[in-house]
Amino acid sequence: MRLITLLAASAALLSVAPAKAADLSATAAALRDKALIDSTAWSVAESLTTEIGARPTGSPAMERARDWAAAKFAELGFTNIKVESYEAPSWLRGAESAEVVAPFPQKLHILGLGLSAPTPKGGLEAEIALFRTLEELKAQPPGALKGKIAVVTEKMIRAQDGSGYGAINAARTAGAAEASRRGAVAYLVRSLSTDDTRLPHTGGMRPWGDVTPIPAAALSTPDAELLEHMAERGRPVRVRLSMASSFTPKAPAWNISGEIRGSEAPDEVIVVGGHLDSWDPGTGAVDDAAGIAITTAAAKLIGELPHHPRRTIRVVMFGAEEQGGAGAAYAAAHKDELGRIVMVGESDEGAGAVWKVSLPKGSAGHPAMRAFASTLPAVKAYVEDAPARFGGADVFPMVAAGAPVADLHQDASRYFDLHHSADDTLDKIDPAELAQNVAVWAALLYTVADSDIDFRALAAGGGQ
Amino acid sequence: MRLITLLAASAALLSVAPAKAADLSATAAALRDKALIDSTAWSVAESLTTEIGARPTGSPAMERARDWAAAKFAELGFTNIKVESYEAPSWLRGAESAEVVAPFPQKLHILGLGLSAPTPKGGLEAEIALFRTLEELKAQPPGALKGKIAVVTEKMIRAQDGSGYGAINAARTAGAAEASRRGAVAYLVRSLSTDDTRLPHTGGMRPWGDVTPIPAAALSTPDAELLEHMAERGRPVRVRLSMASSFTPKAPAWNISGEIRGSEAPDEVIVVGGHLDSWDPGTGAVDDAAGIAITTAAAKLIGELPHHPRRTIRVVMFGAEEQGGAGAAYAAAHKDELGRIVMVGESDEGAGAVWKVSLPKGSAGHPAMRAFASTLPAVKAYVEDAPARFGGADVFPMVAAGAPVADLHQDASRYFDLHHSADDTLDKIDPAELAQNVAVWAALLYTVADSDIDFRALAAGGGQ
Numbered sequence: 001m002r003l004i005t006l007l008a009a010s011a012a013l014l015s016v017a018p019a020k021a022a023d024l025s026a027t028a029a030a031l032r033d034k035a036l037i038d039s040t041a042w043s044v045a046e047s048l049t050t051e052i053g054a055r056p057t058g059s060p061a062m063e064r065a066r067d068w069a070a071a072k073f074a075e076l077g078f079t080n081i082k083v084e085s086y087e088a089p090s091w092l093r094g095a096e097s098a099e100v101v102a103p104f105p106q107k108l109h110i111l112g113l114g115l116s117a118p119t120p121k122g123g124l125e126a127e128i129a130l131f132r133t134l135e136e137l138k139a140q141p142p143g144a145l146k147g148k149i150a151v152v153t154e155k156m157i158r159a160q161d162g163s164g165y166g167a168i169n170a171a172r173t174a175g176a177a178e179a180s181r182r183g184a185v186a187y188l189v190r191s192l193s194t195d196d197t198r199l200p201h202t203g204g205m206r207p208w209g210d211v212t213p214i215p216a217a218a219l220s221t222p223d224a225e226l227l228e229h230m231a232e233r234g235r236p237v238r239v240r241l242s243m244a245s246s247f248t249p250k251a252p253a254w255n256i257s258g259e260i261r262g263s264e265a266p267d268e269v270i271v272v273g274g275h276l277d278s279w280d281p282g283t284g285a286v287d288d289a290a291g292i293a294i295t296t297a298a299a300k301l302i303g304e305l306p307h308h309p310r311r312t313i314r315v316v317m318f319g320a321e322e323q324g325g326a327g328a329a330y331a332a333a334h335k336d337e338l339g340r341i342v343m344v345g346e347s348d349e350g351a352g353a354v355w356k357v358s359l360p361k362g363s364a365g366h367p368a369m370r371a372f373a374s375t376l377p378a379v380k381a382y383v384e385d386a387p388a389r390f391g392g393a394d395v396f397p398m399v400a401a402g403a404p405v406a407d408l409h410q411d412a413s414r415y416f417d418l419h420h421s422a423d424d425t426l427d428k429i430d431p432a433e434l435a436q437n438v439a440v441w442a443a444l445l446y447t448v449a450d451s452d453i454d455f456r457a458l459a460a461g462g463g464q
Numbered sequence: 465m466r467l468i469t470l471l472a473a474s475a476a477l478l479s480v481a482p483a484k485a486a487d488l489s490a491t492a493a494a495l496r497d498k499a500l501i502d503s504t505a506w507s508v509a510e511s512l513t514t515e516i517g518a519r520p521t522g523s524p525a526m527e528r529a530r531d532w533a534a535a536k537f538a539e540l541g542f543t544n545i546k547v548e549s550y551e552a553p554s555w556l557r558g559a560e561s562a563e564v565v566a567p568f569p570q571k572l573h574i575l576g577l578g579l580s581a582p583t584p585k586g587g588l589e590a591e592i593a594l595f596r597t598l599e600e601l602k603a604q605p606p607g608a609l610k611g612k613i614a615v616v617t618e619k620m621i622r623a624q625d626g627s628g629y630g631a632i633n634a635a636r637t638a639g640a641a642e643a644s645r646r647g648a649v650a651y652l653v654r655s656l657s658t659d660d661t662r663l664p665h666t667g668g669m670r671p672w673g674d675v676t677p678i679p680a681a682a683l684s685t686p687d688a689e690l691l692e693h694m695a696e697r698g699r700p701v702r703v704r705l706s707m708a709s710s711f712t713p714k715a716p717a718w719n720i721s722g723e724i725r726g727s728e729a730p731d732e733v734i735v736v737g738g739h740l741d742s743w744d745p746g747t748g749a750v751d752d753a754a755g756i757a758i759t760t761a762a763a764k765l766i767g768e769l770p771h772h773p774r775r776t777i778r779v780v781m782f783g784a785e786e787q788g789g790a791g792a793a794y795a796a797a798h799k800d801e802l803g804r805i806v807m808v809g810e811s812d813e814g815a816g817a818v819w820k821v822s823l824p825k826g827s828a829g830h831p832a833m834r835a836f837a838s839t840l841p842a843v844k845a846y847v848e849d850a851p852a853r854f855g856g857a858d859v860f861p862m863v864a865a866g867a868p869v870a871d872l873h874q875d876a877s878r879y880f881d882l883h884h885s886a887d888d889t890l891d892k893i894d895p896a897e898l899a900q901n902v903a904v905w906a907a908l909l910y911t912v913a914d915s916d917i918d919f920r921a922l923a924a925g926g927g928q
Contacts, residue, residue: 046693049690049693050568050690050693050694050697051567051568052568053568053569053570053571053690054570054571060569061569103515104514104515104516104517105517105524105525106517106518106747107517107518109886196887196891196892197661197663197887198663198746198885198886198887198889199661199662199663221891222747222887222889222890222891225889225890225891226513226514226517226747226889226890229510229513229514229890230514233514282662283570283686283690421662422573422662423660423661423662423686425662425686425689425690426686426689426690426693427660427685427686427689428660
C-alpha cells in the first residue's frame with residue numbers, strides 16, 4: 001500500500017509542467033522517488049546477463065549483445081535507435097592451465113591477461129622468480145630474469161573510492177613488459193582483487209610496443225599466496241604454463257544508442273551510457289550491465305513523463321570498453337555534433353550506491369544544479385566542491401575534446417571483489433543500490449535536460 | 465614483552481606435578497594459555513596445504529601425504545608412529561565442462577560429485593527439467609524425466625551449528641539417484657554452499673545400489689540462479705555436459721598415527737585426530753588440515769610437559785574420510801584394543817573457534833571434567849548438558865562399538881562457504897581461531913590423560 005501511495009504522489013507531481021528551479025526540483029525529486037521503486041534497471045541487468053552473459057569485443061556473444069541492445073531500446077520506448085560500426089582490438093582466450101610441477105605438485109588457478117602471448121603448443125615450464133612488489137621486479141638488472149617465470153604478488157587495498165586499483169594497476173598493465181625486458185619467459189601477477197576467492201581476475205595490459213610479448217596471467221589471490229609459501233622454503237619452484245589465445249587488432253564493434261528526444265531543443269544532446277562489452281569469465285553484471293541498466297532506466301523513466309524535457313537524452317551502449325576503442329570511435333563519429341553535446345557521463349563503477357556527484361566545472365552554484373543537489377540528501381549523496389574531470393573511459397575522448405562532464409561516484413568497496421572475474425554475476429547486484437543509482441541519474445538528467453543551463457559558458461565564467 | 469611474560473608464567477605452572485583436580489585445572493589452564501600463543505597448528509596446516517595440497521584418496525598426492533604425516537609426527541616428537549594400510553573407494557575427477565547451448569549460450573561452472581558416472585565420450589546434450597527443491601523432483605512420476613537433465617536449485621541456509629548442511633544434504637547425496645529412477649540422463653544440483661562465489665562445491669553421493677548411475681555435478685550458486693532465470697522464460701533450456709572420471713572401489717589407503725606415550729598407564733589410550741584426505745578442488749585447508757593441525761598441536765604441547773600425563777594420547781591422521789572407509793578400517797584394526805580406549809574425538813568442522821563441548825555421557829559432574837570446564841570461559845566456550853554422541857565420521861565406528869566420545873563443536877558459520885570447493889585454502893584459516901581450538905583440545909586431552917576418570921563406569925552409573 002505504501003508503495004502505491006508513493007507512486008500515486010509521484011505521478012501527480014510528474015504532471016506539473018516544470019518551468020522554474022522549484023519545478024525542476026519537484027519533478028527531479030518525484031523522478032528520484034519513482035526510480036527507487038522501479039524495477040526497470042534490474043530487469044535490464046537480468047536480461048543482459050541471462051540472455052547474453054559474457055560478451056568480449058569480437059566474440060559471437062557481442063554480436064548477440066548488439067542485437068539485444070537495439071531491441072531493448074525499442075522495447076523501452078527509445079527512438080532514433082542507431083547501431084554505429086567501427087573496429088576495435090579483440091583478444092580472445094583459449095584453453096589455459098597452470099601447475100606447480102616441483103617441488104610440490106599443485107594446480108594453480110590462472111586467467112590470461114588481455115594481449116597475453118600464447119605459450120608454445122604443449123606449454124612451457126620454468127623456475128619462478130617471485131617478487132612481493134612490481135618495484136622489486138623493476139630493480140632487477142637486464143637479463144636477470146632470463147628463462148624465468150616472473151611472479152609479482154603485490155596486494156590490492158580495499159577502498160570506498162576504488163583507489164586501491166589505481167595504486168597497483170601497473171602490476172597488471174605493465175608488469176609483463178617489465179619482466180620481458182629482463183628476459184622472463186612468462187609473467188604471473190596476483191589478481192587485482194580485494195577478495196579471497198580462488199577465482200582470478202583478468203584485465204588488459206598496455207600494448208607491448210617494442211617489447212617481446214610473453215604469456216601473462218593473473219593468479220587467484222590464494223594461488224599467489226601459495227607460491228609465496230612455496231618460495232619461502234628456498235628451493236626452486238618450477239611452474240608449467242599452457243595458454244592459448246587469439247588476437248584481432250581490428251575486430252568489428254558497435255556503439256548502440258537510443259534517445260528520449262527533447263521537446264524544445266532536440267539537437268541539444270546529453271550523452272550518457274555504460275559499456276556493453278565485458279570480460280569473458282563472468283556474465284558482465286557489475287561490469288557493466290549495471291551501468292547499461294542504470295542509464296537506460298533513468299532515461300526511460302524520463303521518457304515516460306507527460307512531456308519530454310527540452311533537450312534530448314541519448315543513452316549509448318558502448319561496445320568496446322575493456323579492450324579499448326569505443327570511446328575514441330564515438331568521439332570521432334560525433335565530432336561535428338560535439339558543440340551541441342550539453343553534457344556527457346558514464347556509469348561504469350559497478351552497482352554500488354552513488355555517494356558523491358561531481359558536476360561540470362563552474363556549475364554547482366547555478367539554480368538548476370542547486371535544484372538537483374537538493375534531491376540528493378534523501379538518497380545519501382551530495383555534490384562535491386571539485387568539478388568532474390573524467391566521466392568514464394568511453395566518454396573521456398569527448399571530454400578531452402571539450403564536452404562538459406559529470407561524474408557520479410559509486411561506493412566501490414566491493415567492486416574489486418568481483419571486477420573482471422567469474423564472480424561478476426547478477427546475484428552480486430543489490431536491487432536497492434541499483435535503484436538508488438537510477439534515482440540520482442534520473443534527477444540529474446532531467447534537471448539538465450529541462451533547463452537551459454550552459455556548462456561551457458559557466459566554465460568559461462571561471463567558477464570552481 | 466607481554467607474550468614472553470605469559471609464556472614464562474605458563475612454563476612455571478607446567479612444572480608443577482599435577483595430582484588433584486586443582487592441579488589438573490592449573491596445568492590445563494597453563495596449557496590453554498600456551499596454546500593460544502603457539503604457532504604449531506598454523507605451521508602444520510601451512511605445511512600440509514603448501515607441500516601437498518589437494519589429496520583425494522587414491523591419488524598420488526595422498527601417497528605423498530602419507531609420507532608427510534609420518535615425517536611430521538617424527539619432527540614433532542611423537543613416538544610409536546604407525547602407518548596402517550587398508551583399502552577404500554576412490555573416485556577421481558577427469559576433465560569436466562558444461563554449457564547452455566540454447567536458447568542463451570553460456571558456460572556453466574560445475575564440479576562432478578563423487579561416484580558420478582562419466583558422460584559418453586563427446587558429452588551429452590539434453591533439455592533441463594528444473595526443480596526448486598528435491599521434494600518437487602521426488603513428486604515426479606516414473607519416467608517423467610526421461611531424456612532430461614534434472615536440476616535441483618534448493619538453497620542452503622547459513623547457521624552457526626552447520627545445521628543448514630544436514631537439512632539439504634539429500635539434494636546432493638540422493639538427488640541423482642532419484643533423478644535416474646525417473647529417467648533422467650544427468651543431474652545438476654545447486655552447490656551445498658552458503659557463499660555466492662562462482663566456485664562449485666563437490667561432495668560424495670550415496671552408493672547407487674540398483675539404480676543406473678548417471679553423470680551428476682554441482683553447479684556454483686550463481687550458475688544455479690542463472691538456470692533459474694533462463695527457465696523462468698518458459699523456453700526449453702538445453703545443456704551440454706562433458707564429464708570424465710575414474711572409480712576404484714578398493715584403492716590403497718592409510719591411517720597414520722603417532723603417540724605421546726603415557727607415563728603411568730601407557731596402554732590406556734585416548735584416540736583423537738582429523739582426516740588427512742581431502743576433496744580435490746581446494747588445498748584441503750579447513751577440511752581438514754585444520755583438524756590434523758589442531759589435534760597434533762594439542763598433543764605435541766602436552767608432550768613437551770616436564771612429565772607426560774598418565775595415559776597415552778594417540779593422534780590419528782585418517783586417510784579416507786571424504787569417500788569413506790578410514791573409520792571402519794581403524795575400528796576393525798583396533799577392535800582388540802577397544803576396551804582400553806579411554807575416549808575418542810575428532811576435529812573435522814573447519815577452523816572456526818570451539819564454542820561448545822559435549823563430554824562423554826555421565827561425566828560432566830566428575831571433578832576432572834569440572835576442572836576442564838573451568839578452563840573454558842576464558843576462551844568463550846562451555847560444556848553443554850547433553851552428552852556427546854558422534855565425535856566425527858572417522859571415530860564414530862569406535863563410538864558405535866562402545867568407545868566414550870567427546871564432541872568439540874566449532875563455529876561453522878563460514879565453514880560451508882569453503883567446504884569441498886577450490887576456496888578451501890590456507891588463507892581462510894584464522895590463526896587465532898585455530899589456536900583457540902588447540903587450547904580447548906589441549907586442556908581436555910591433558911585432563912583426561914592425567915586423571916583416572918573412567919567414562920564407561922560413569923555412563924553405566926546413569927548420569928546425564
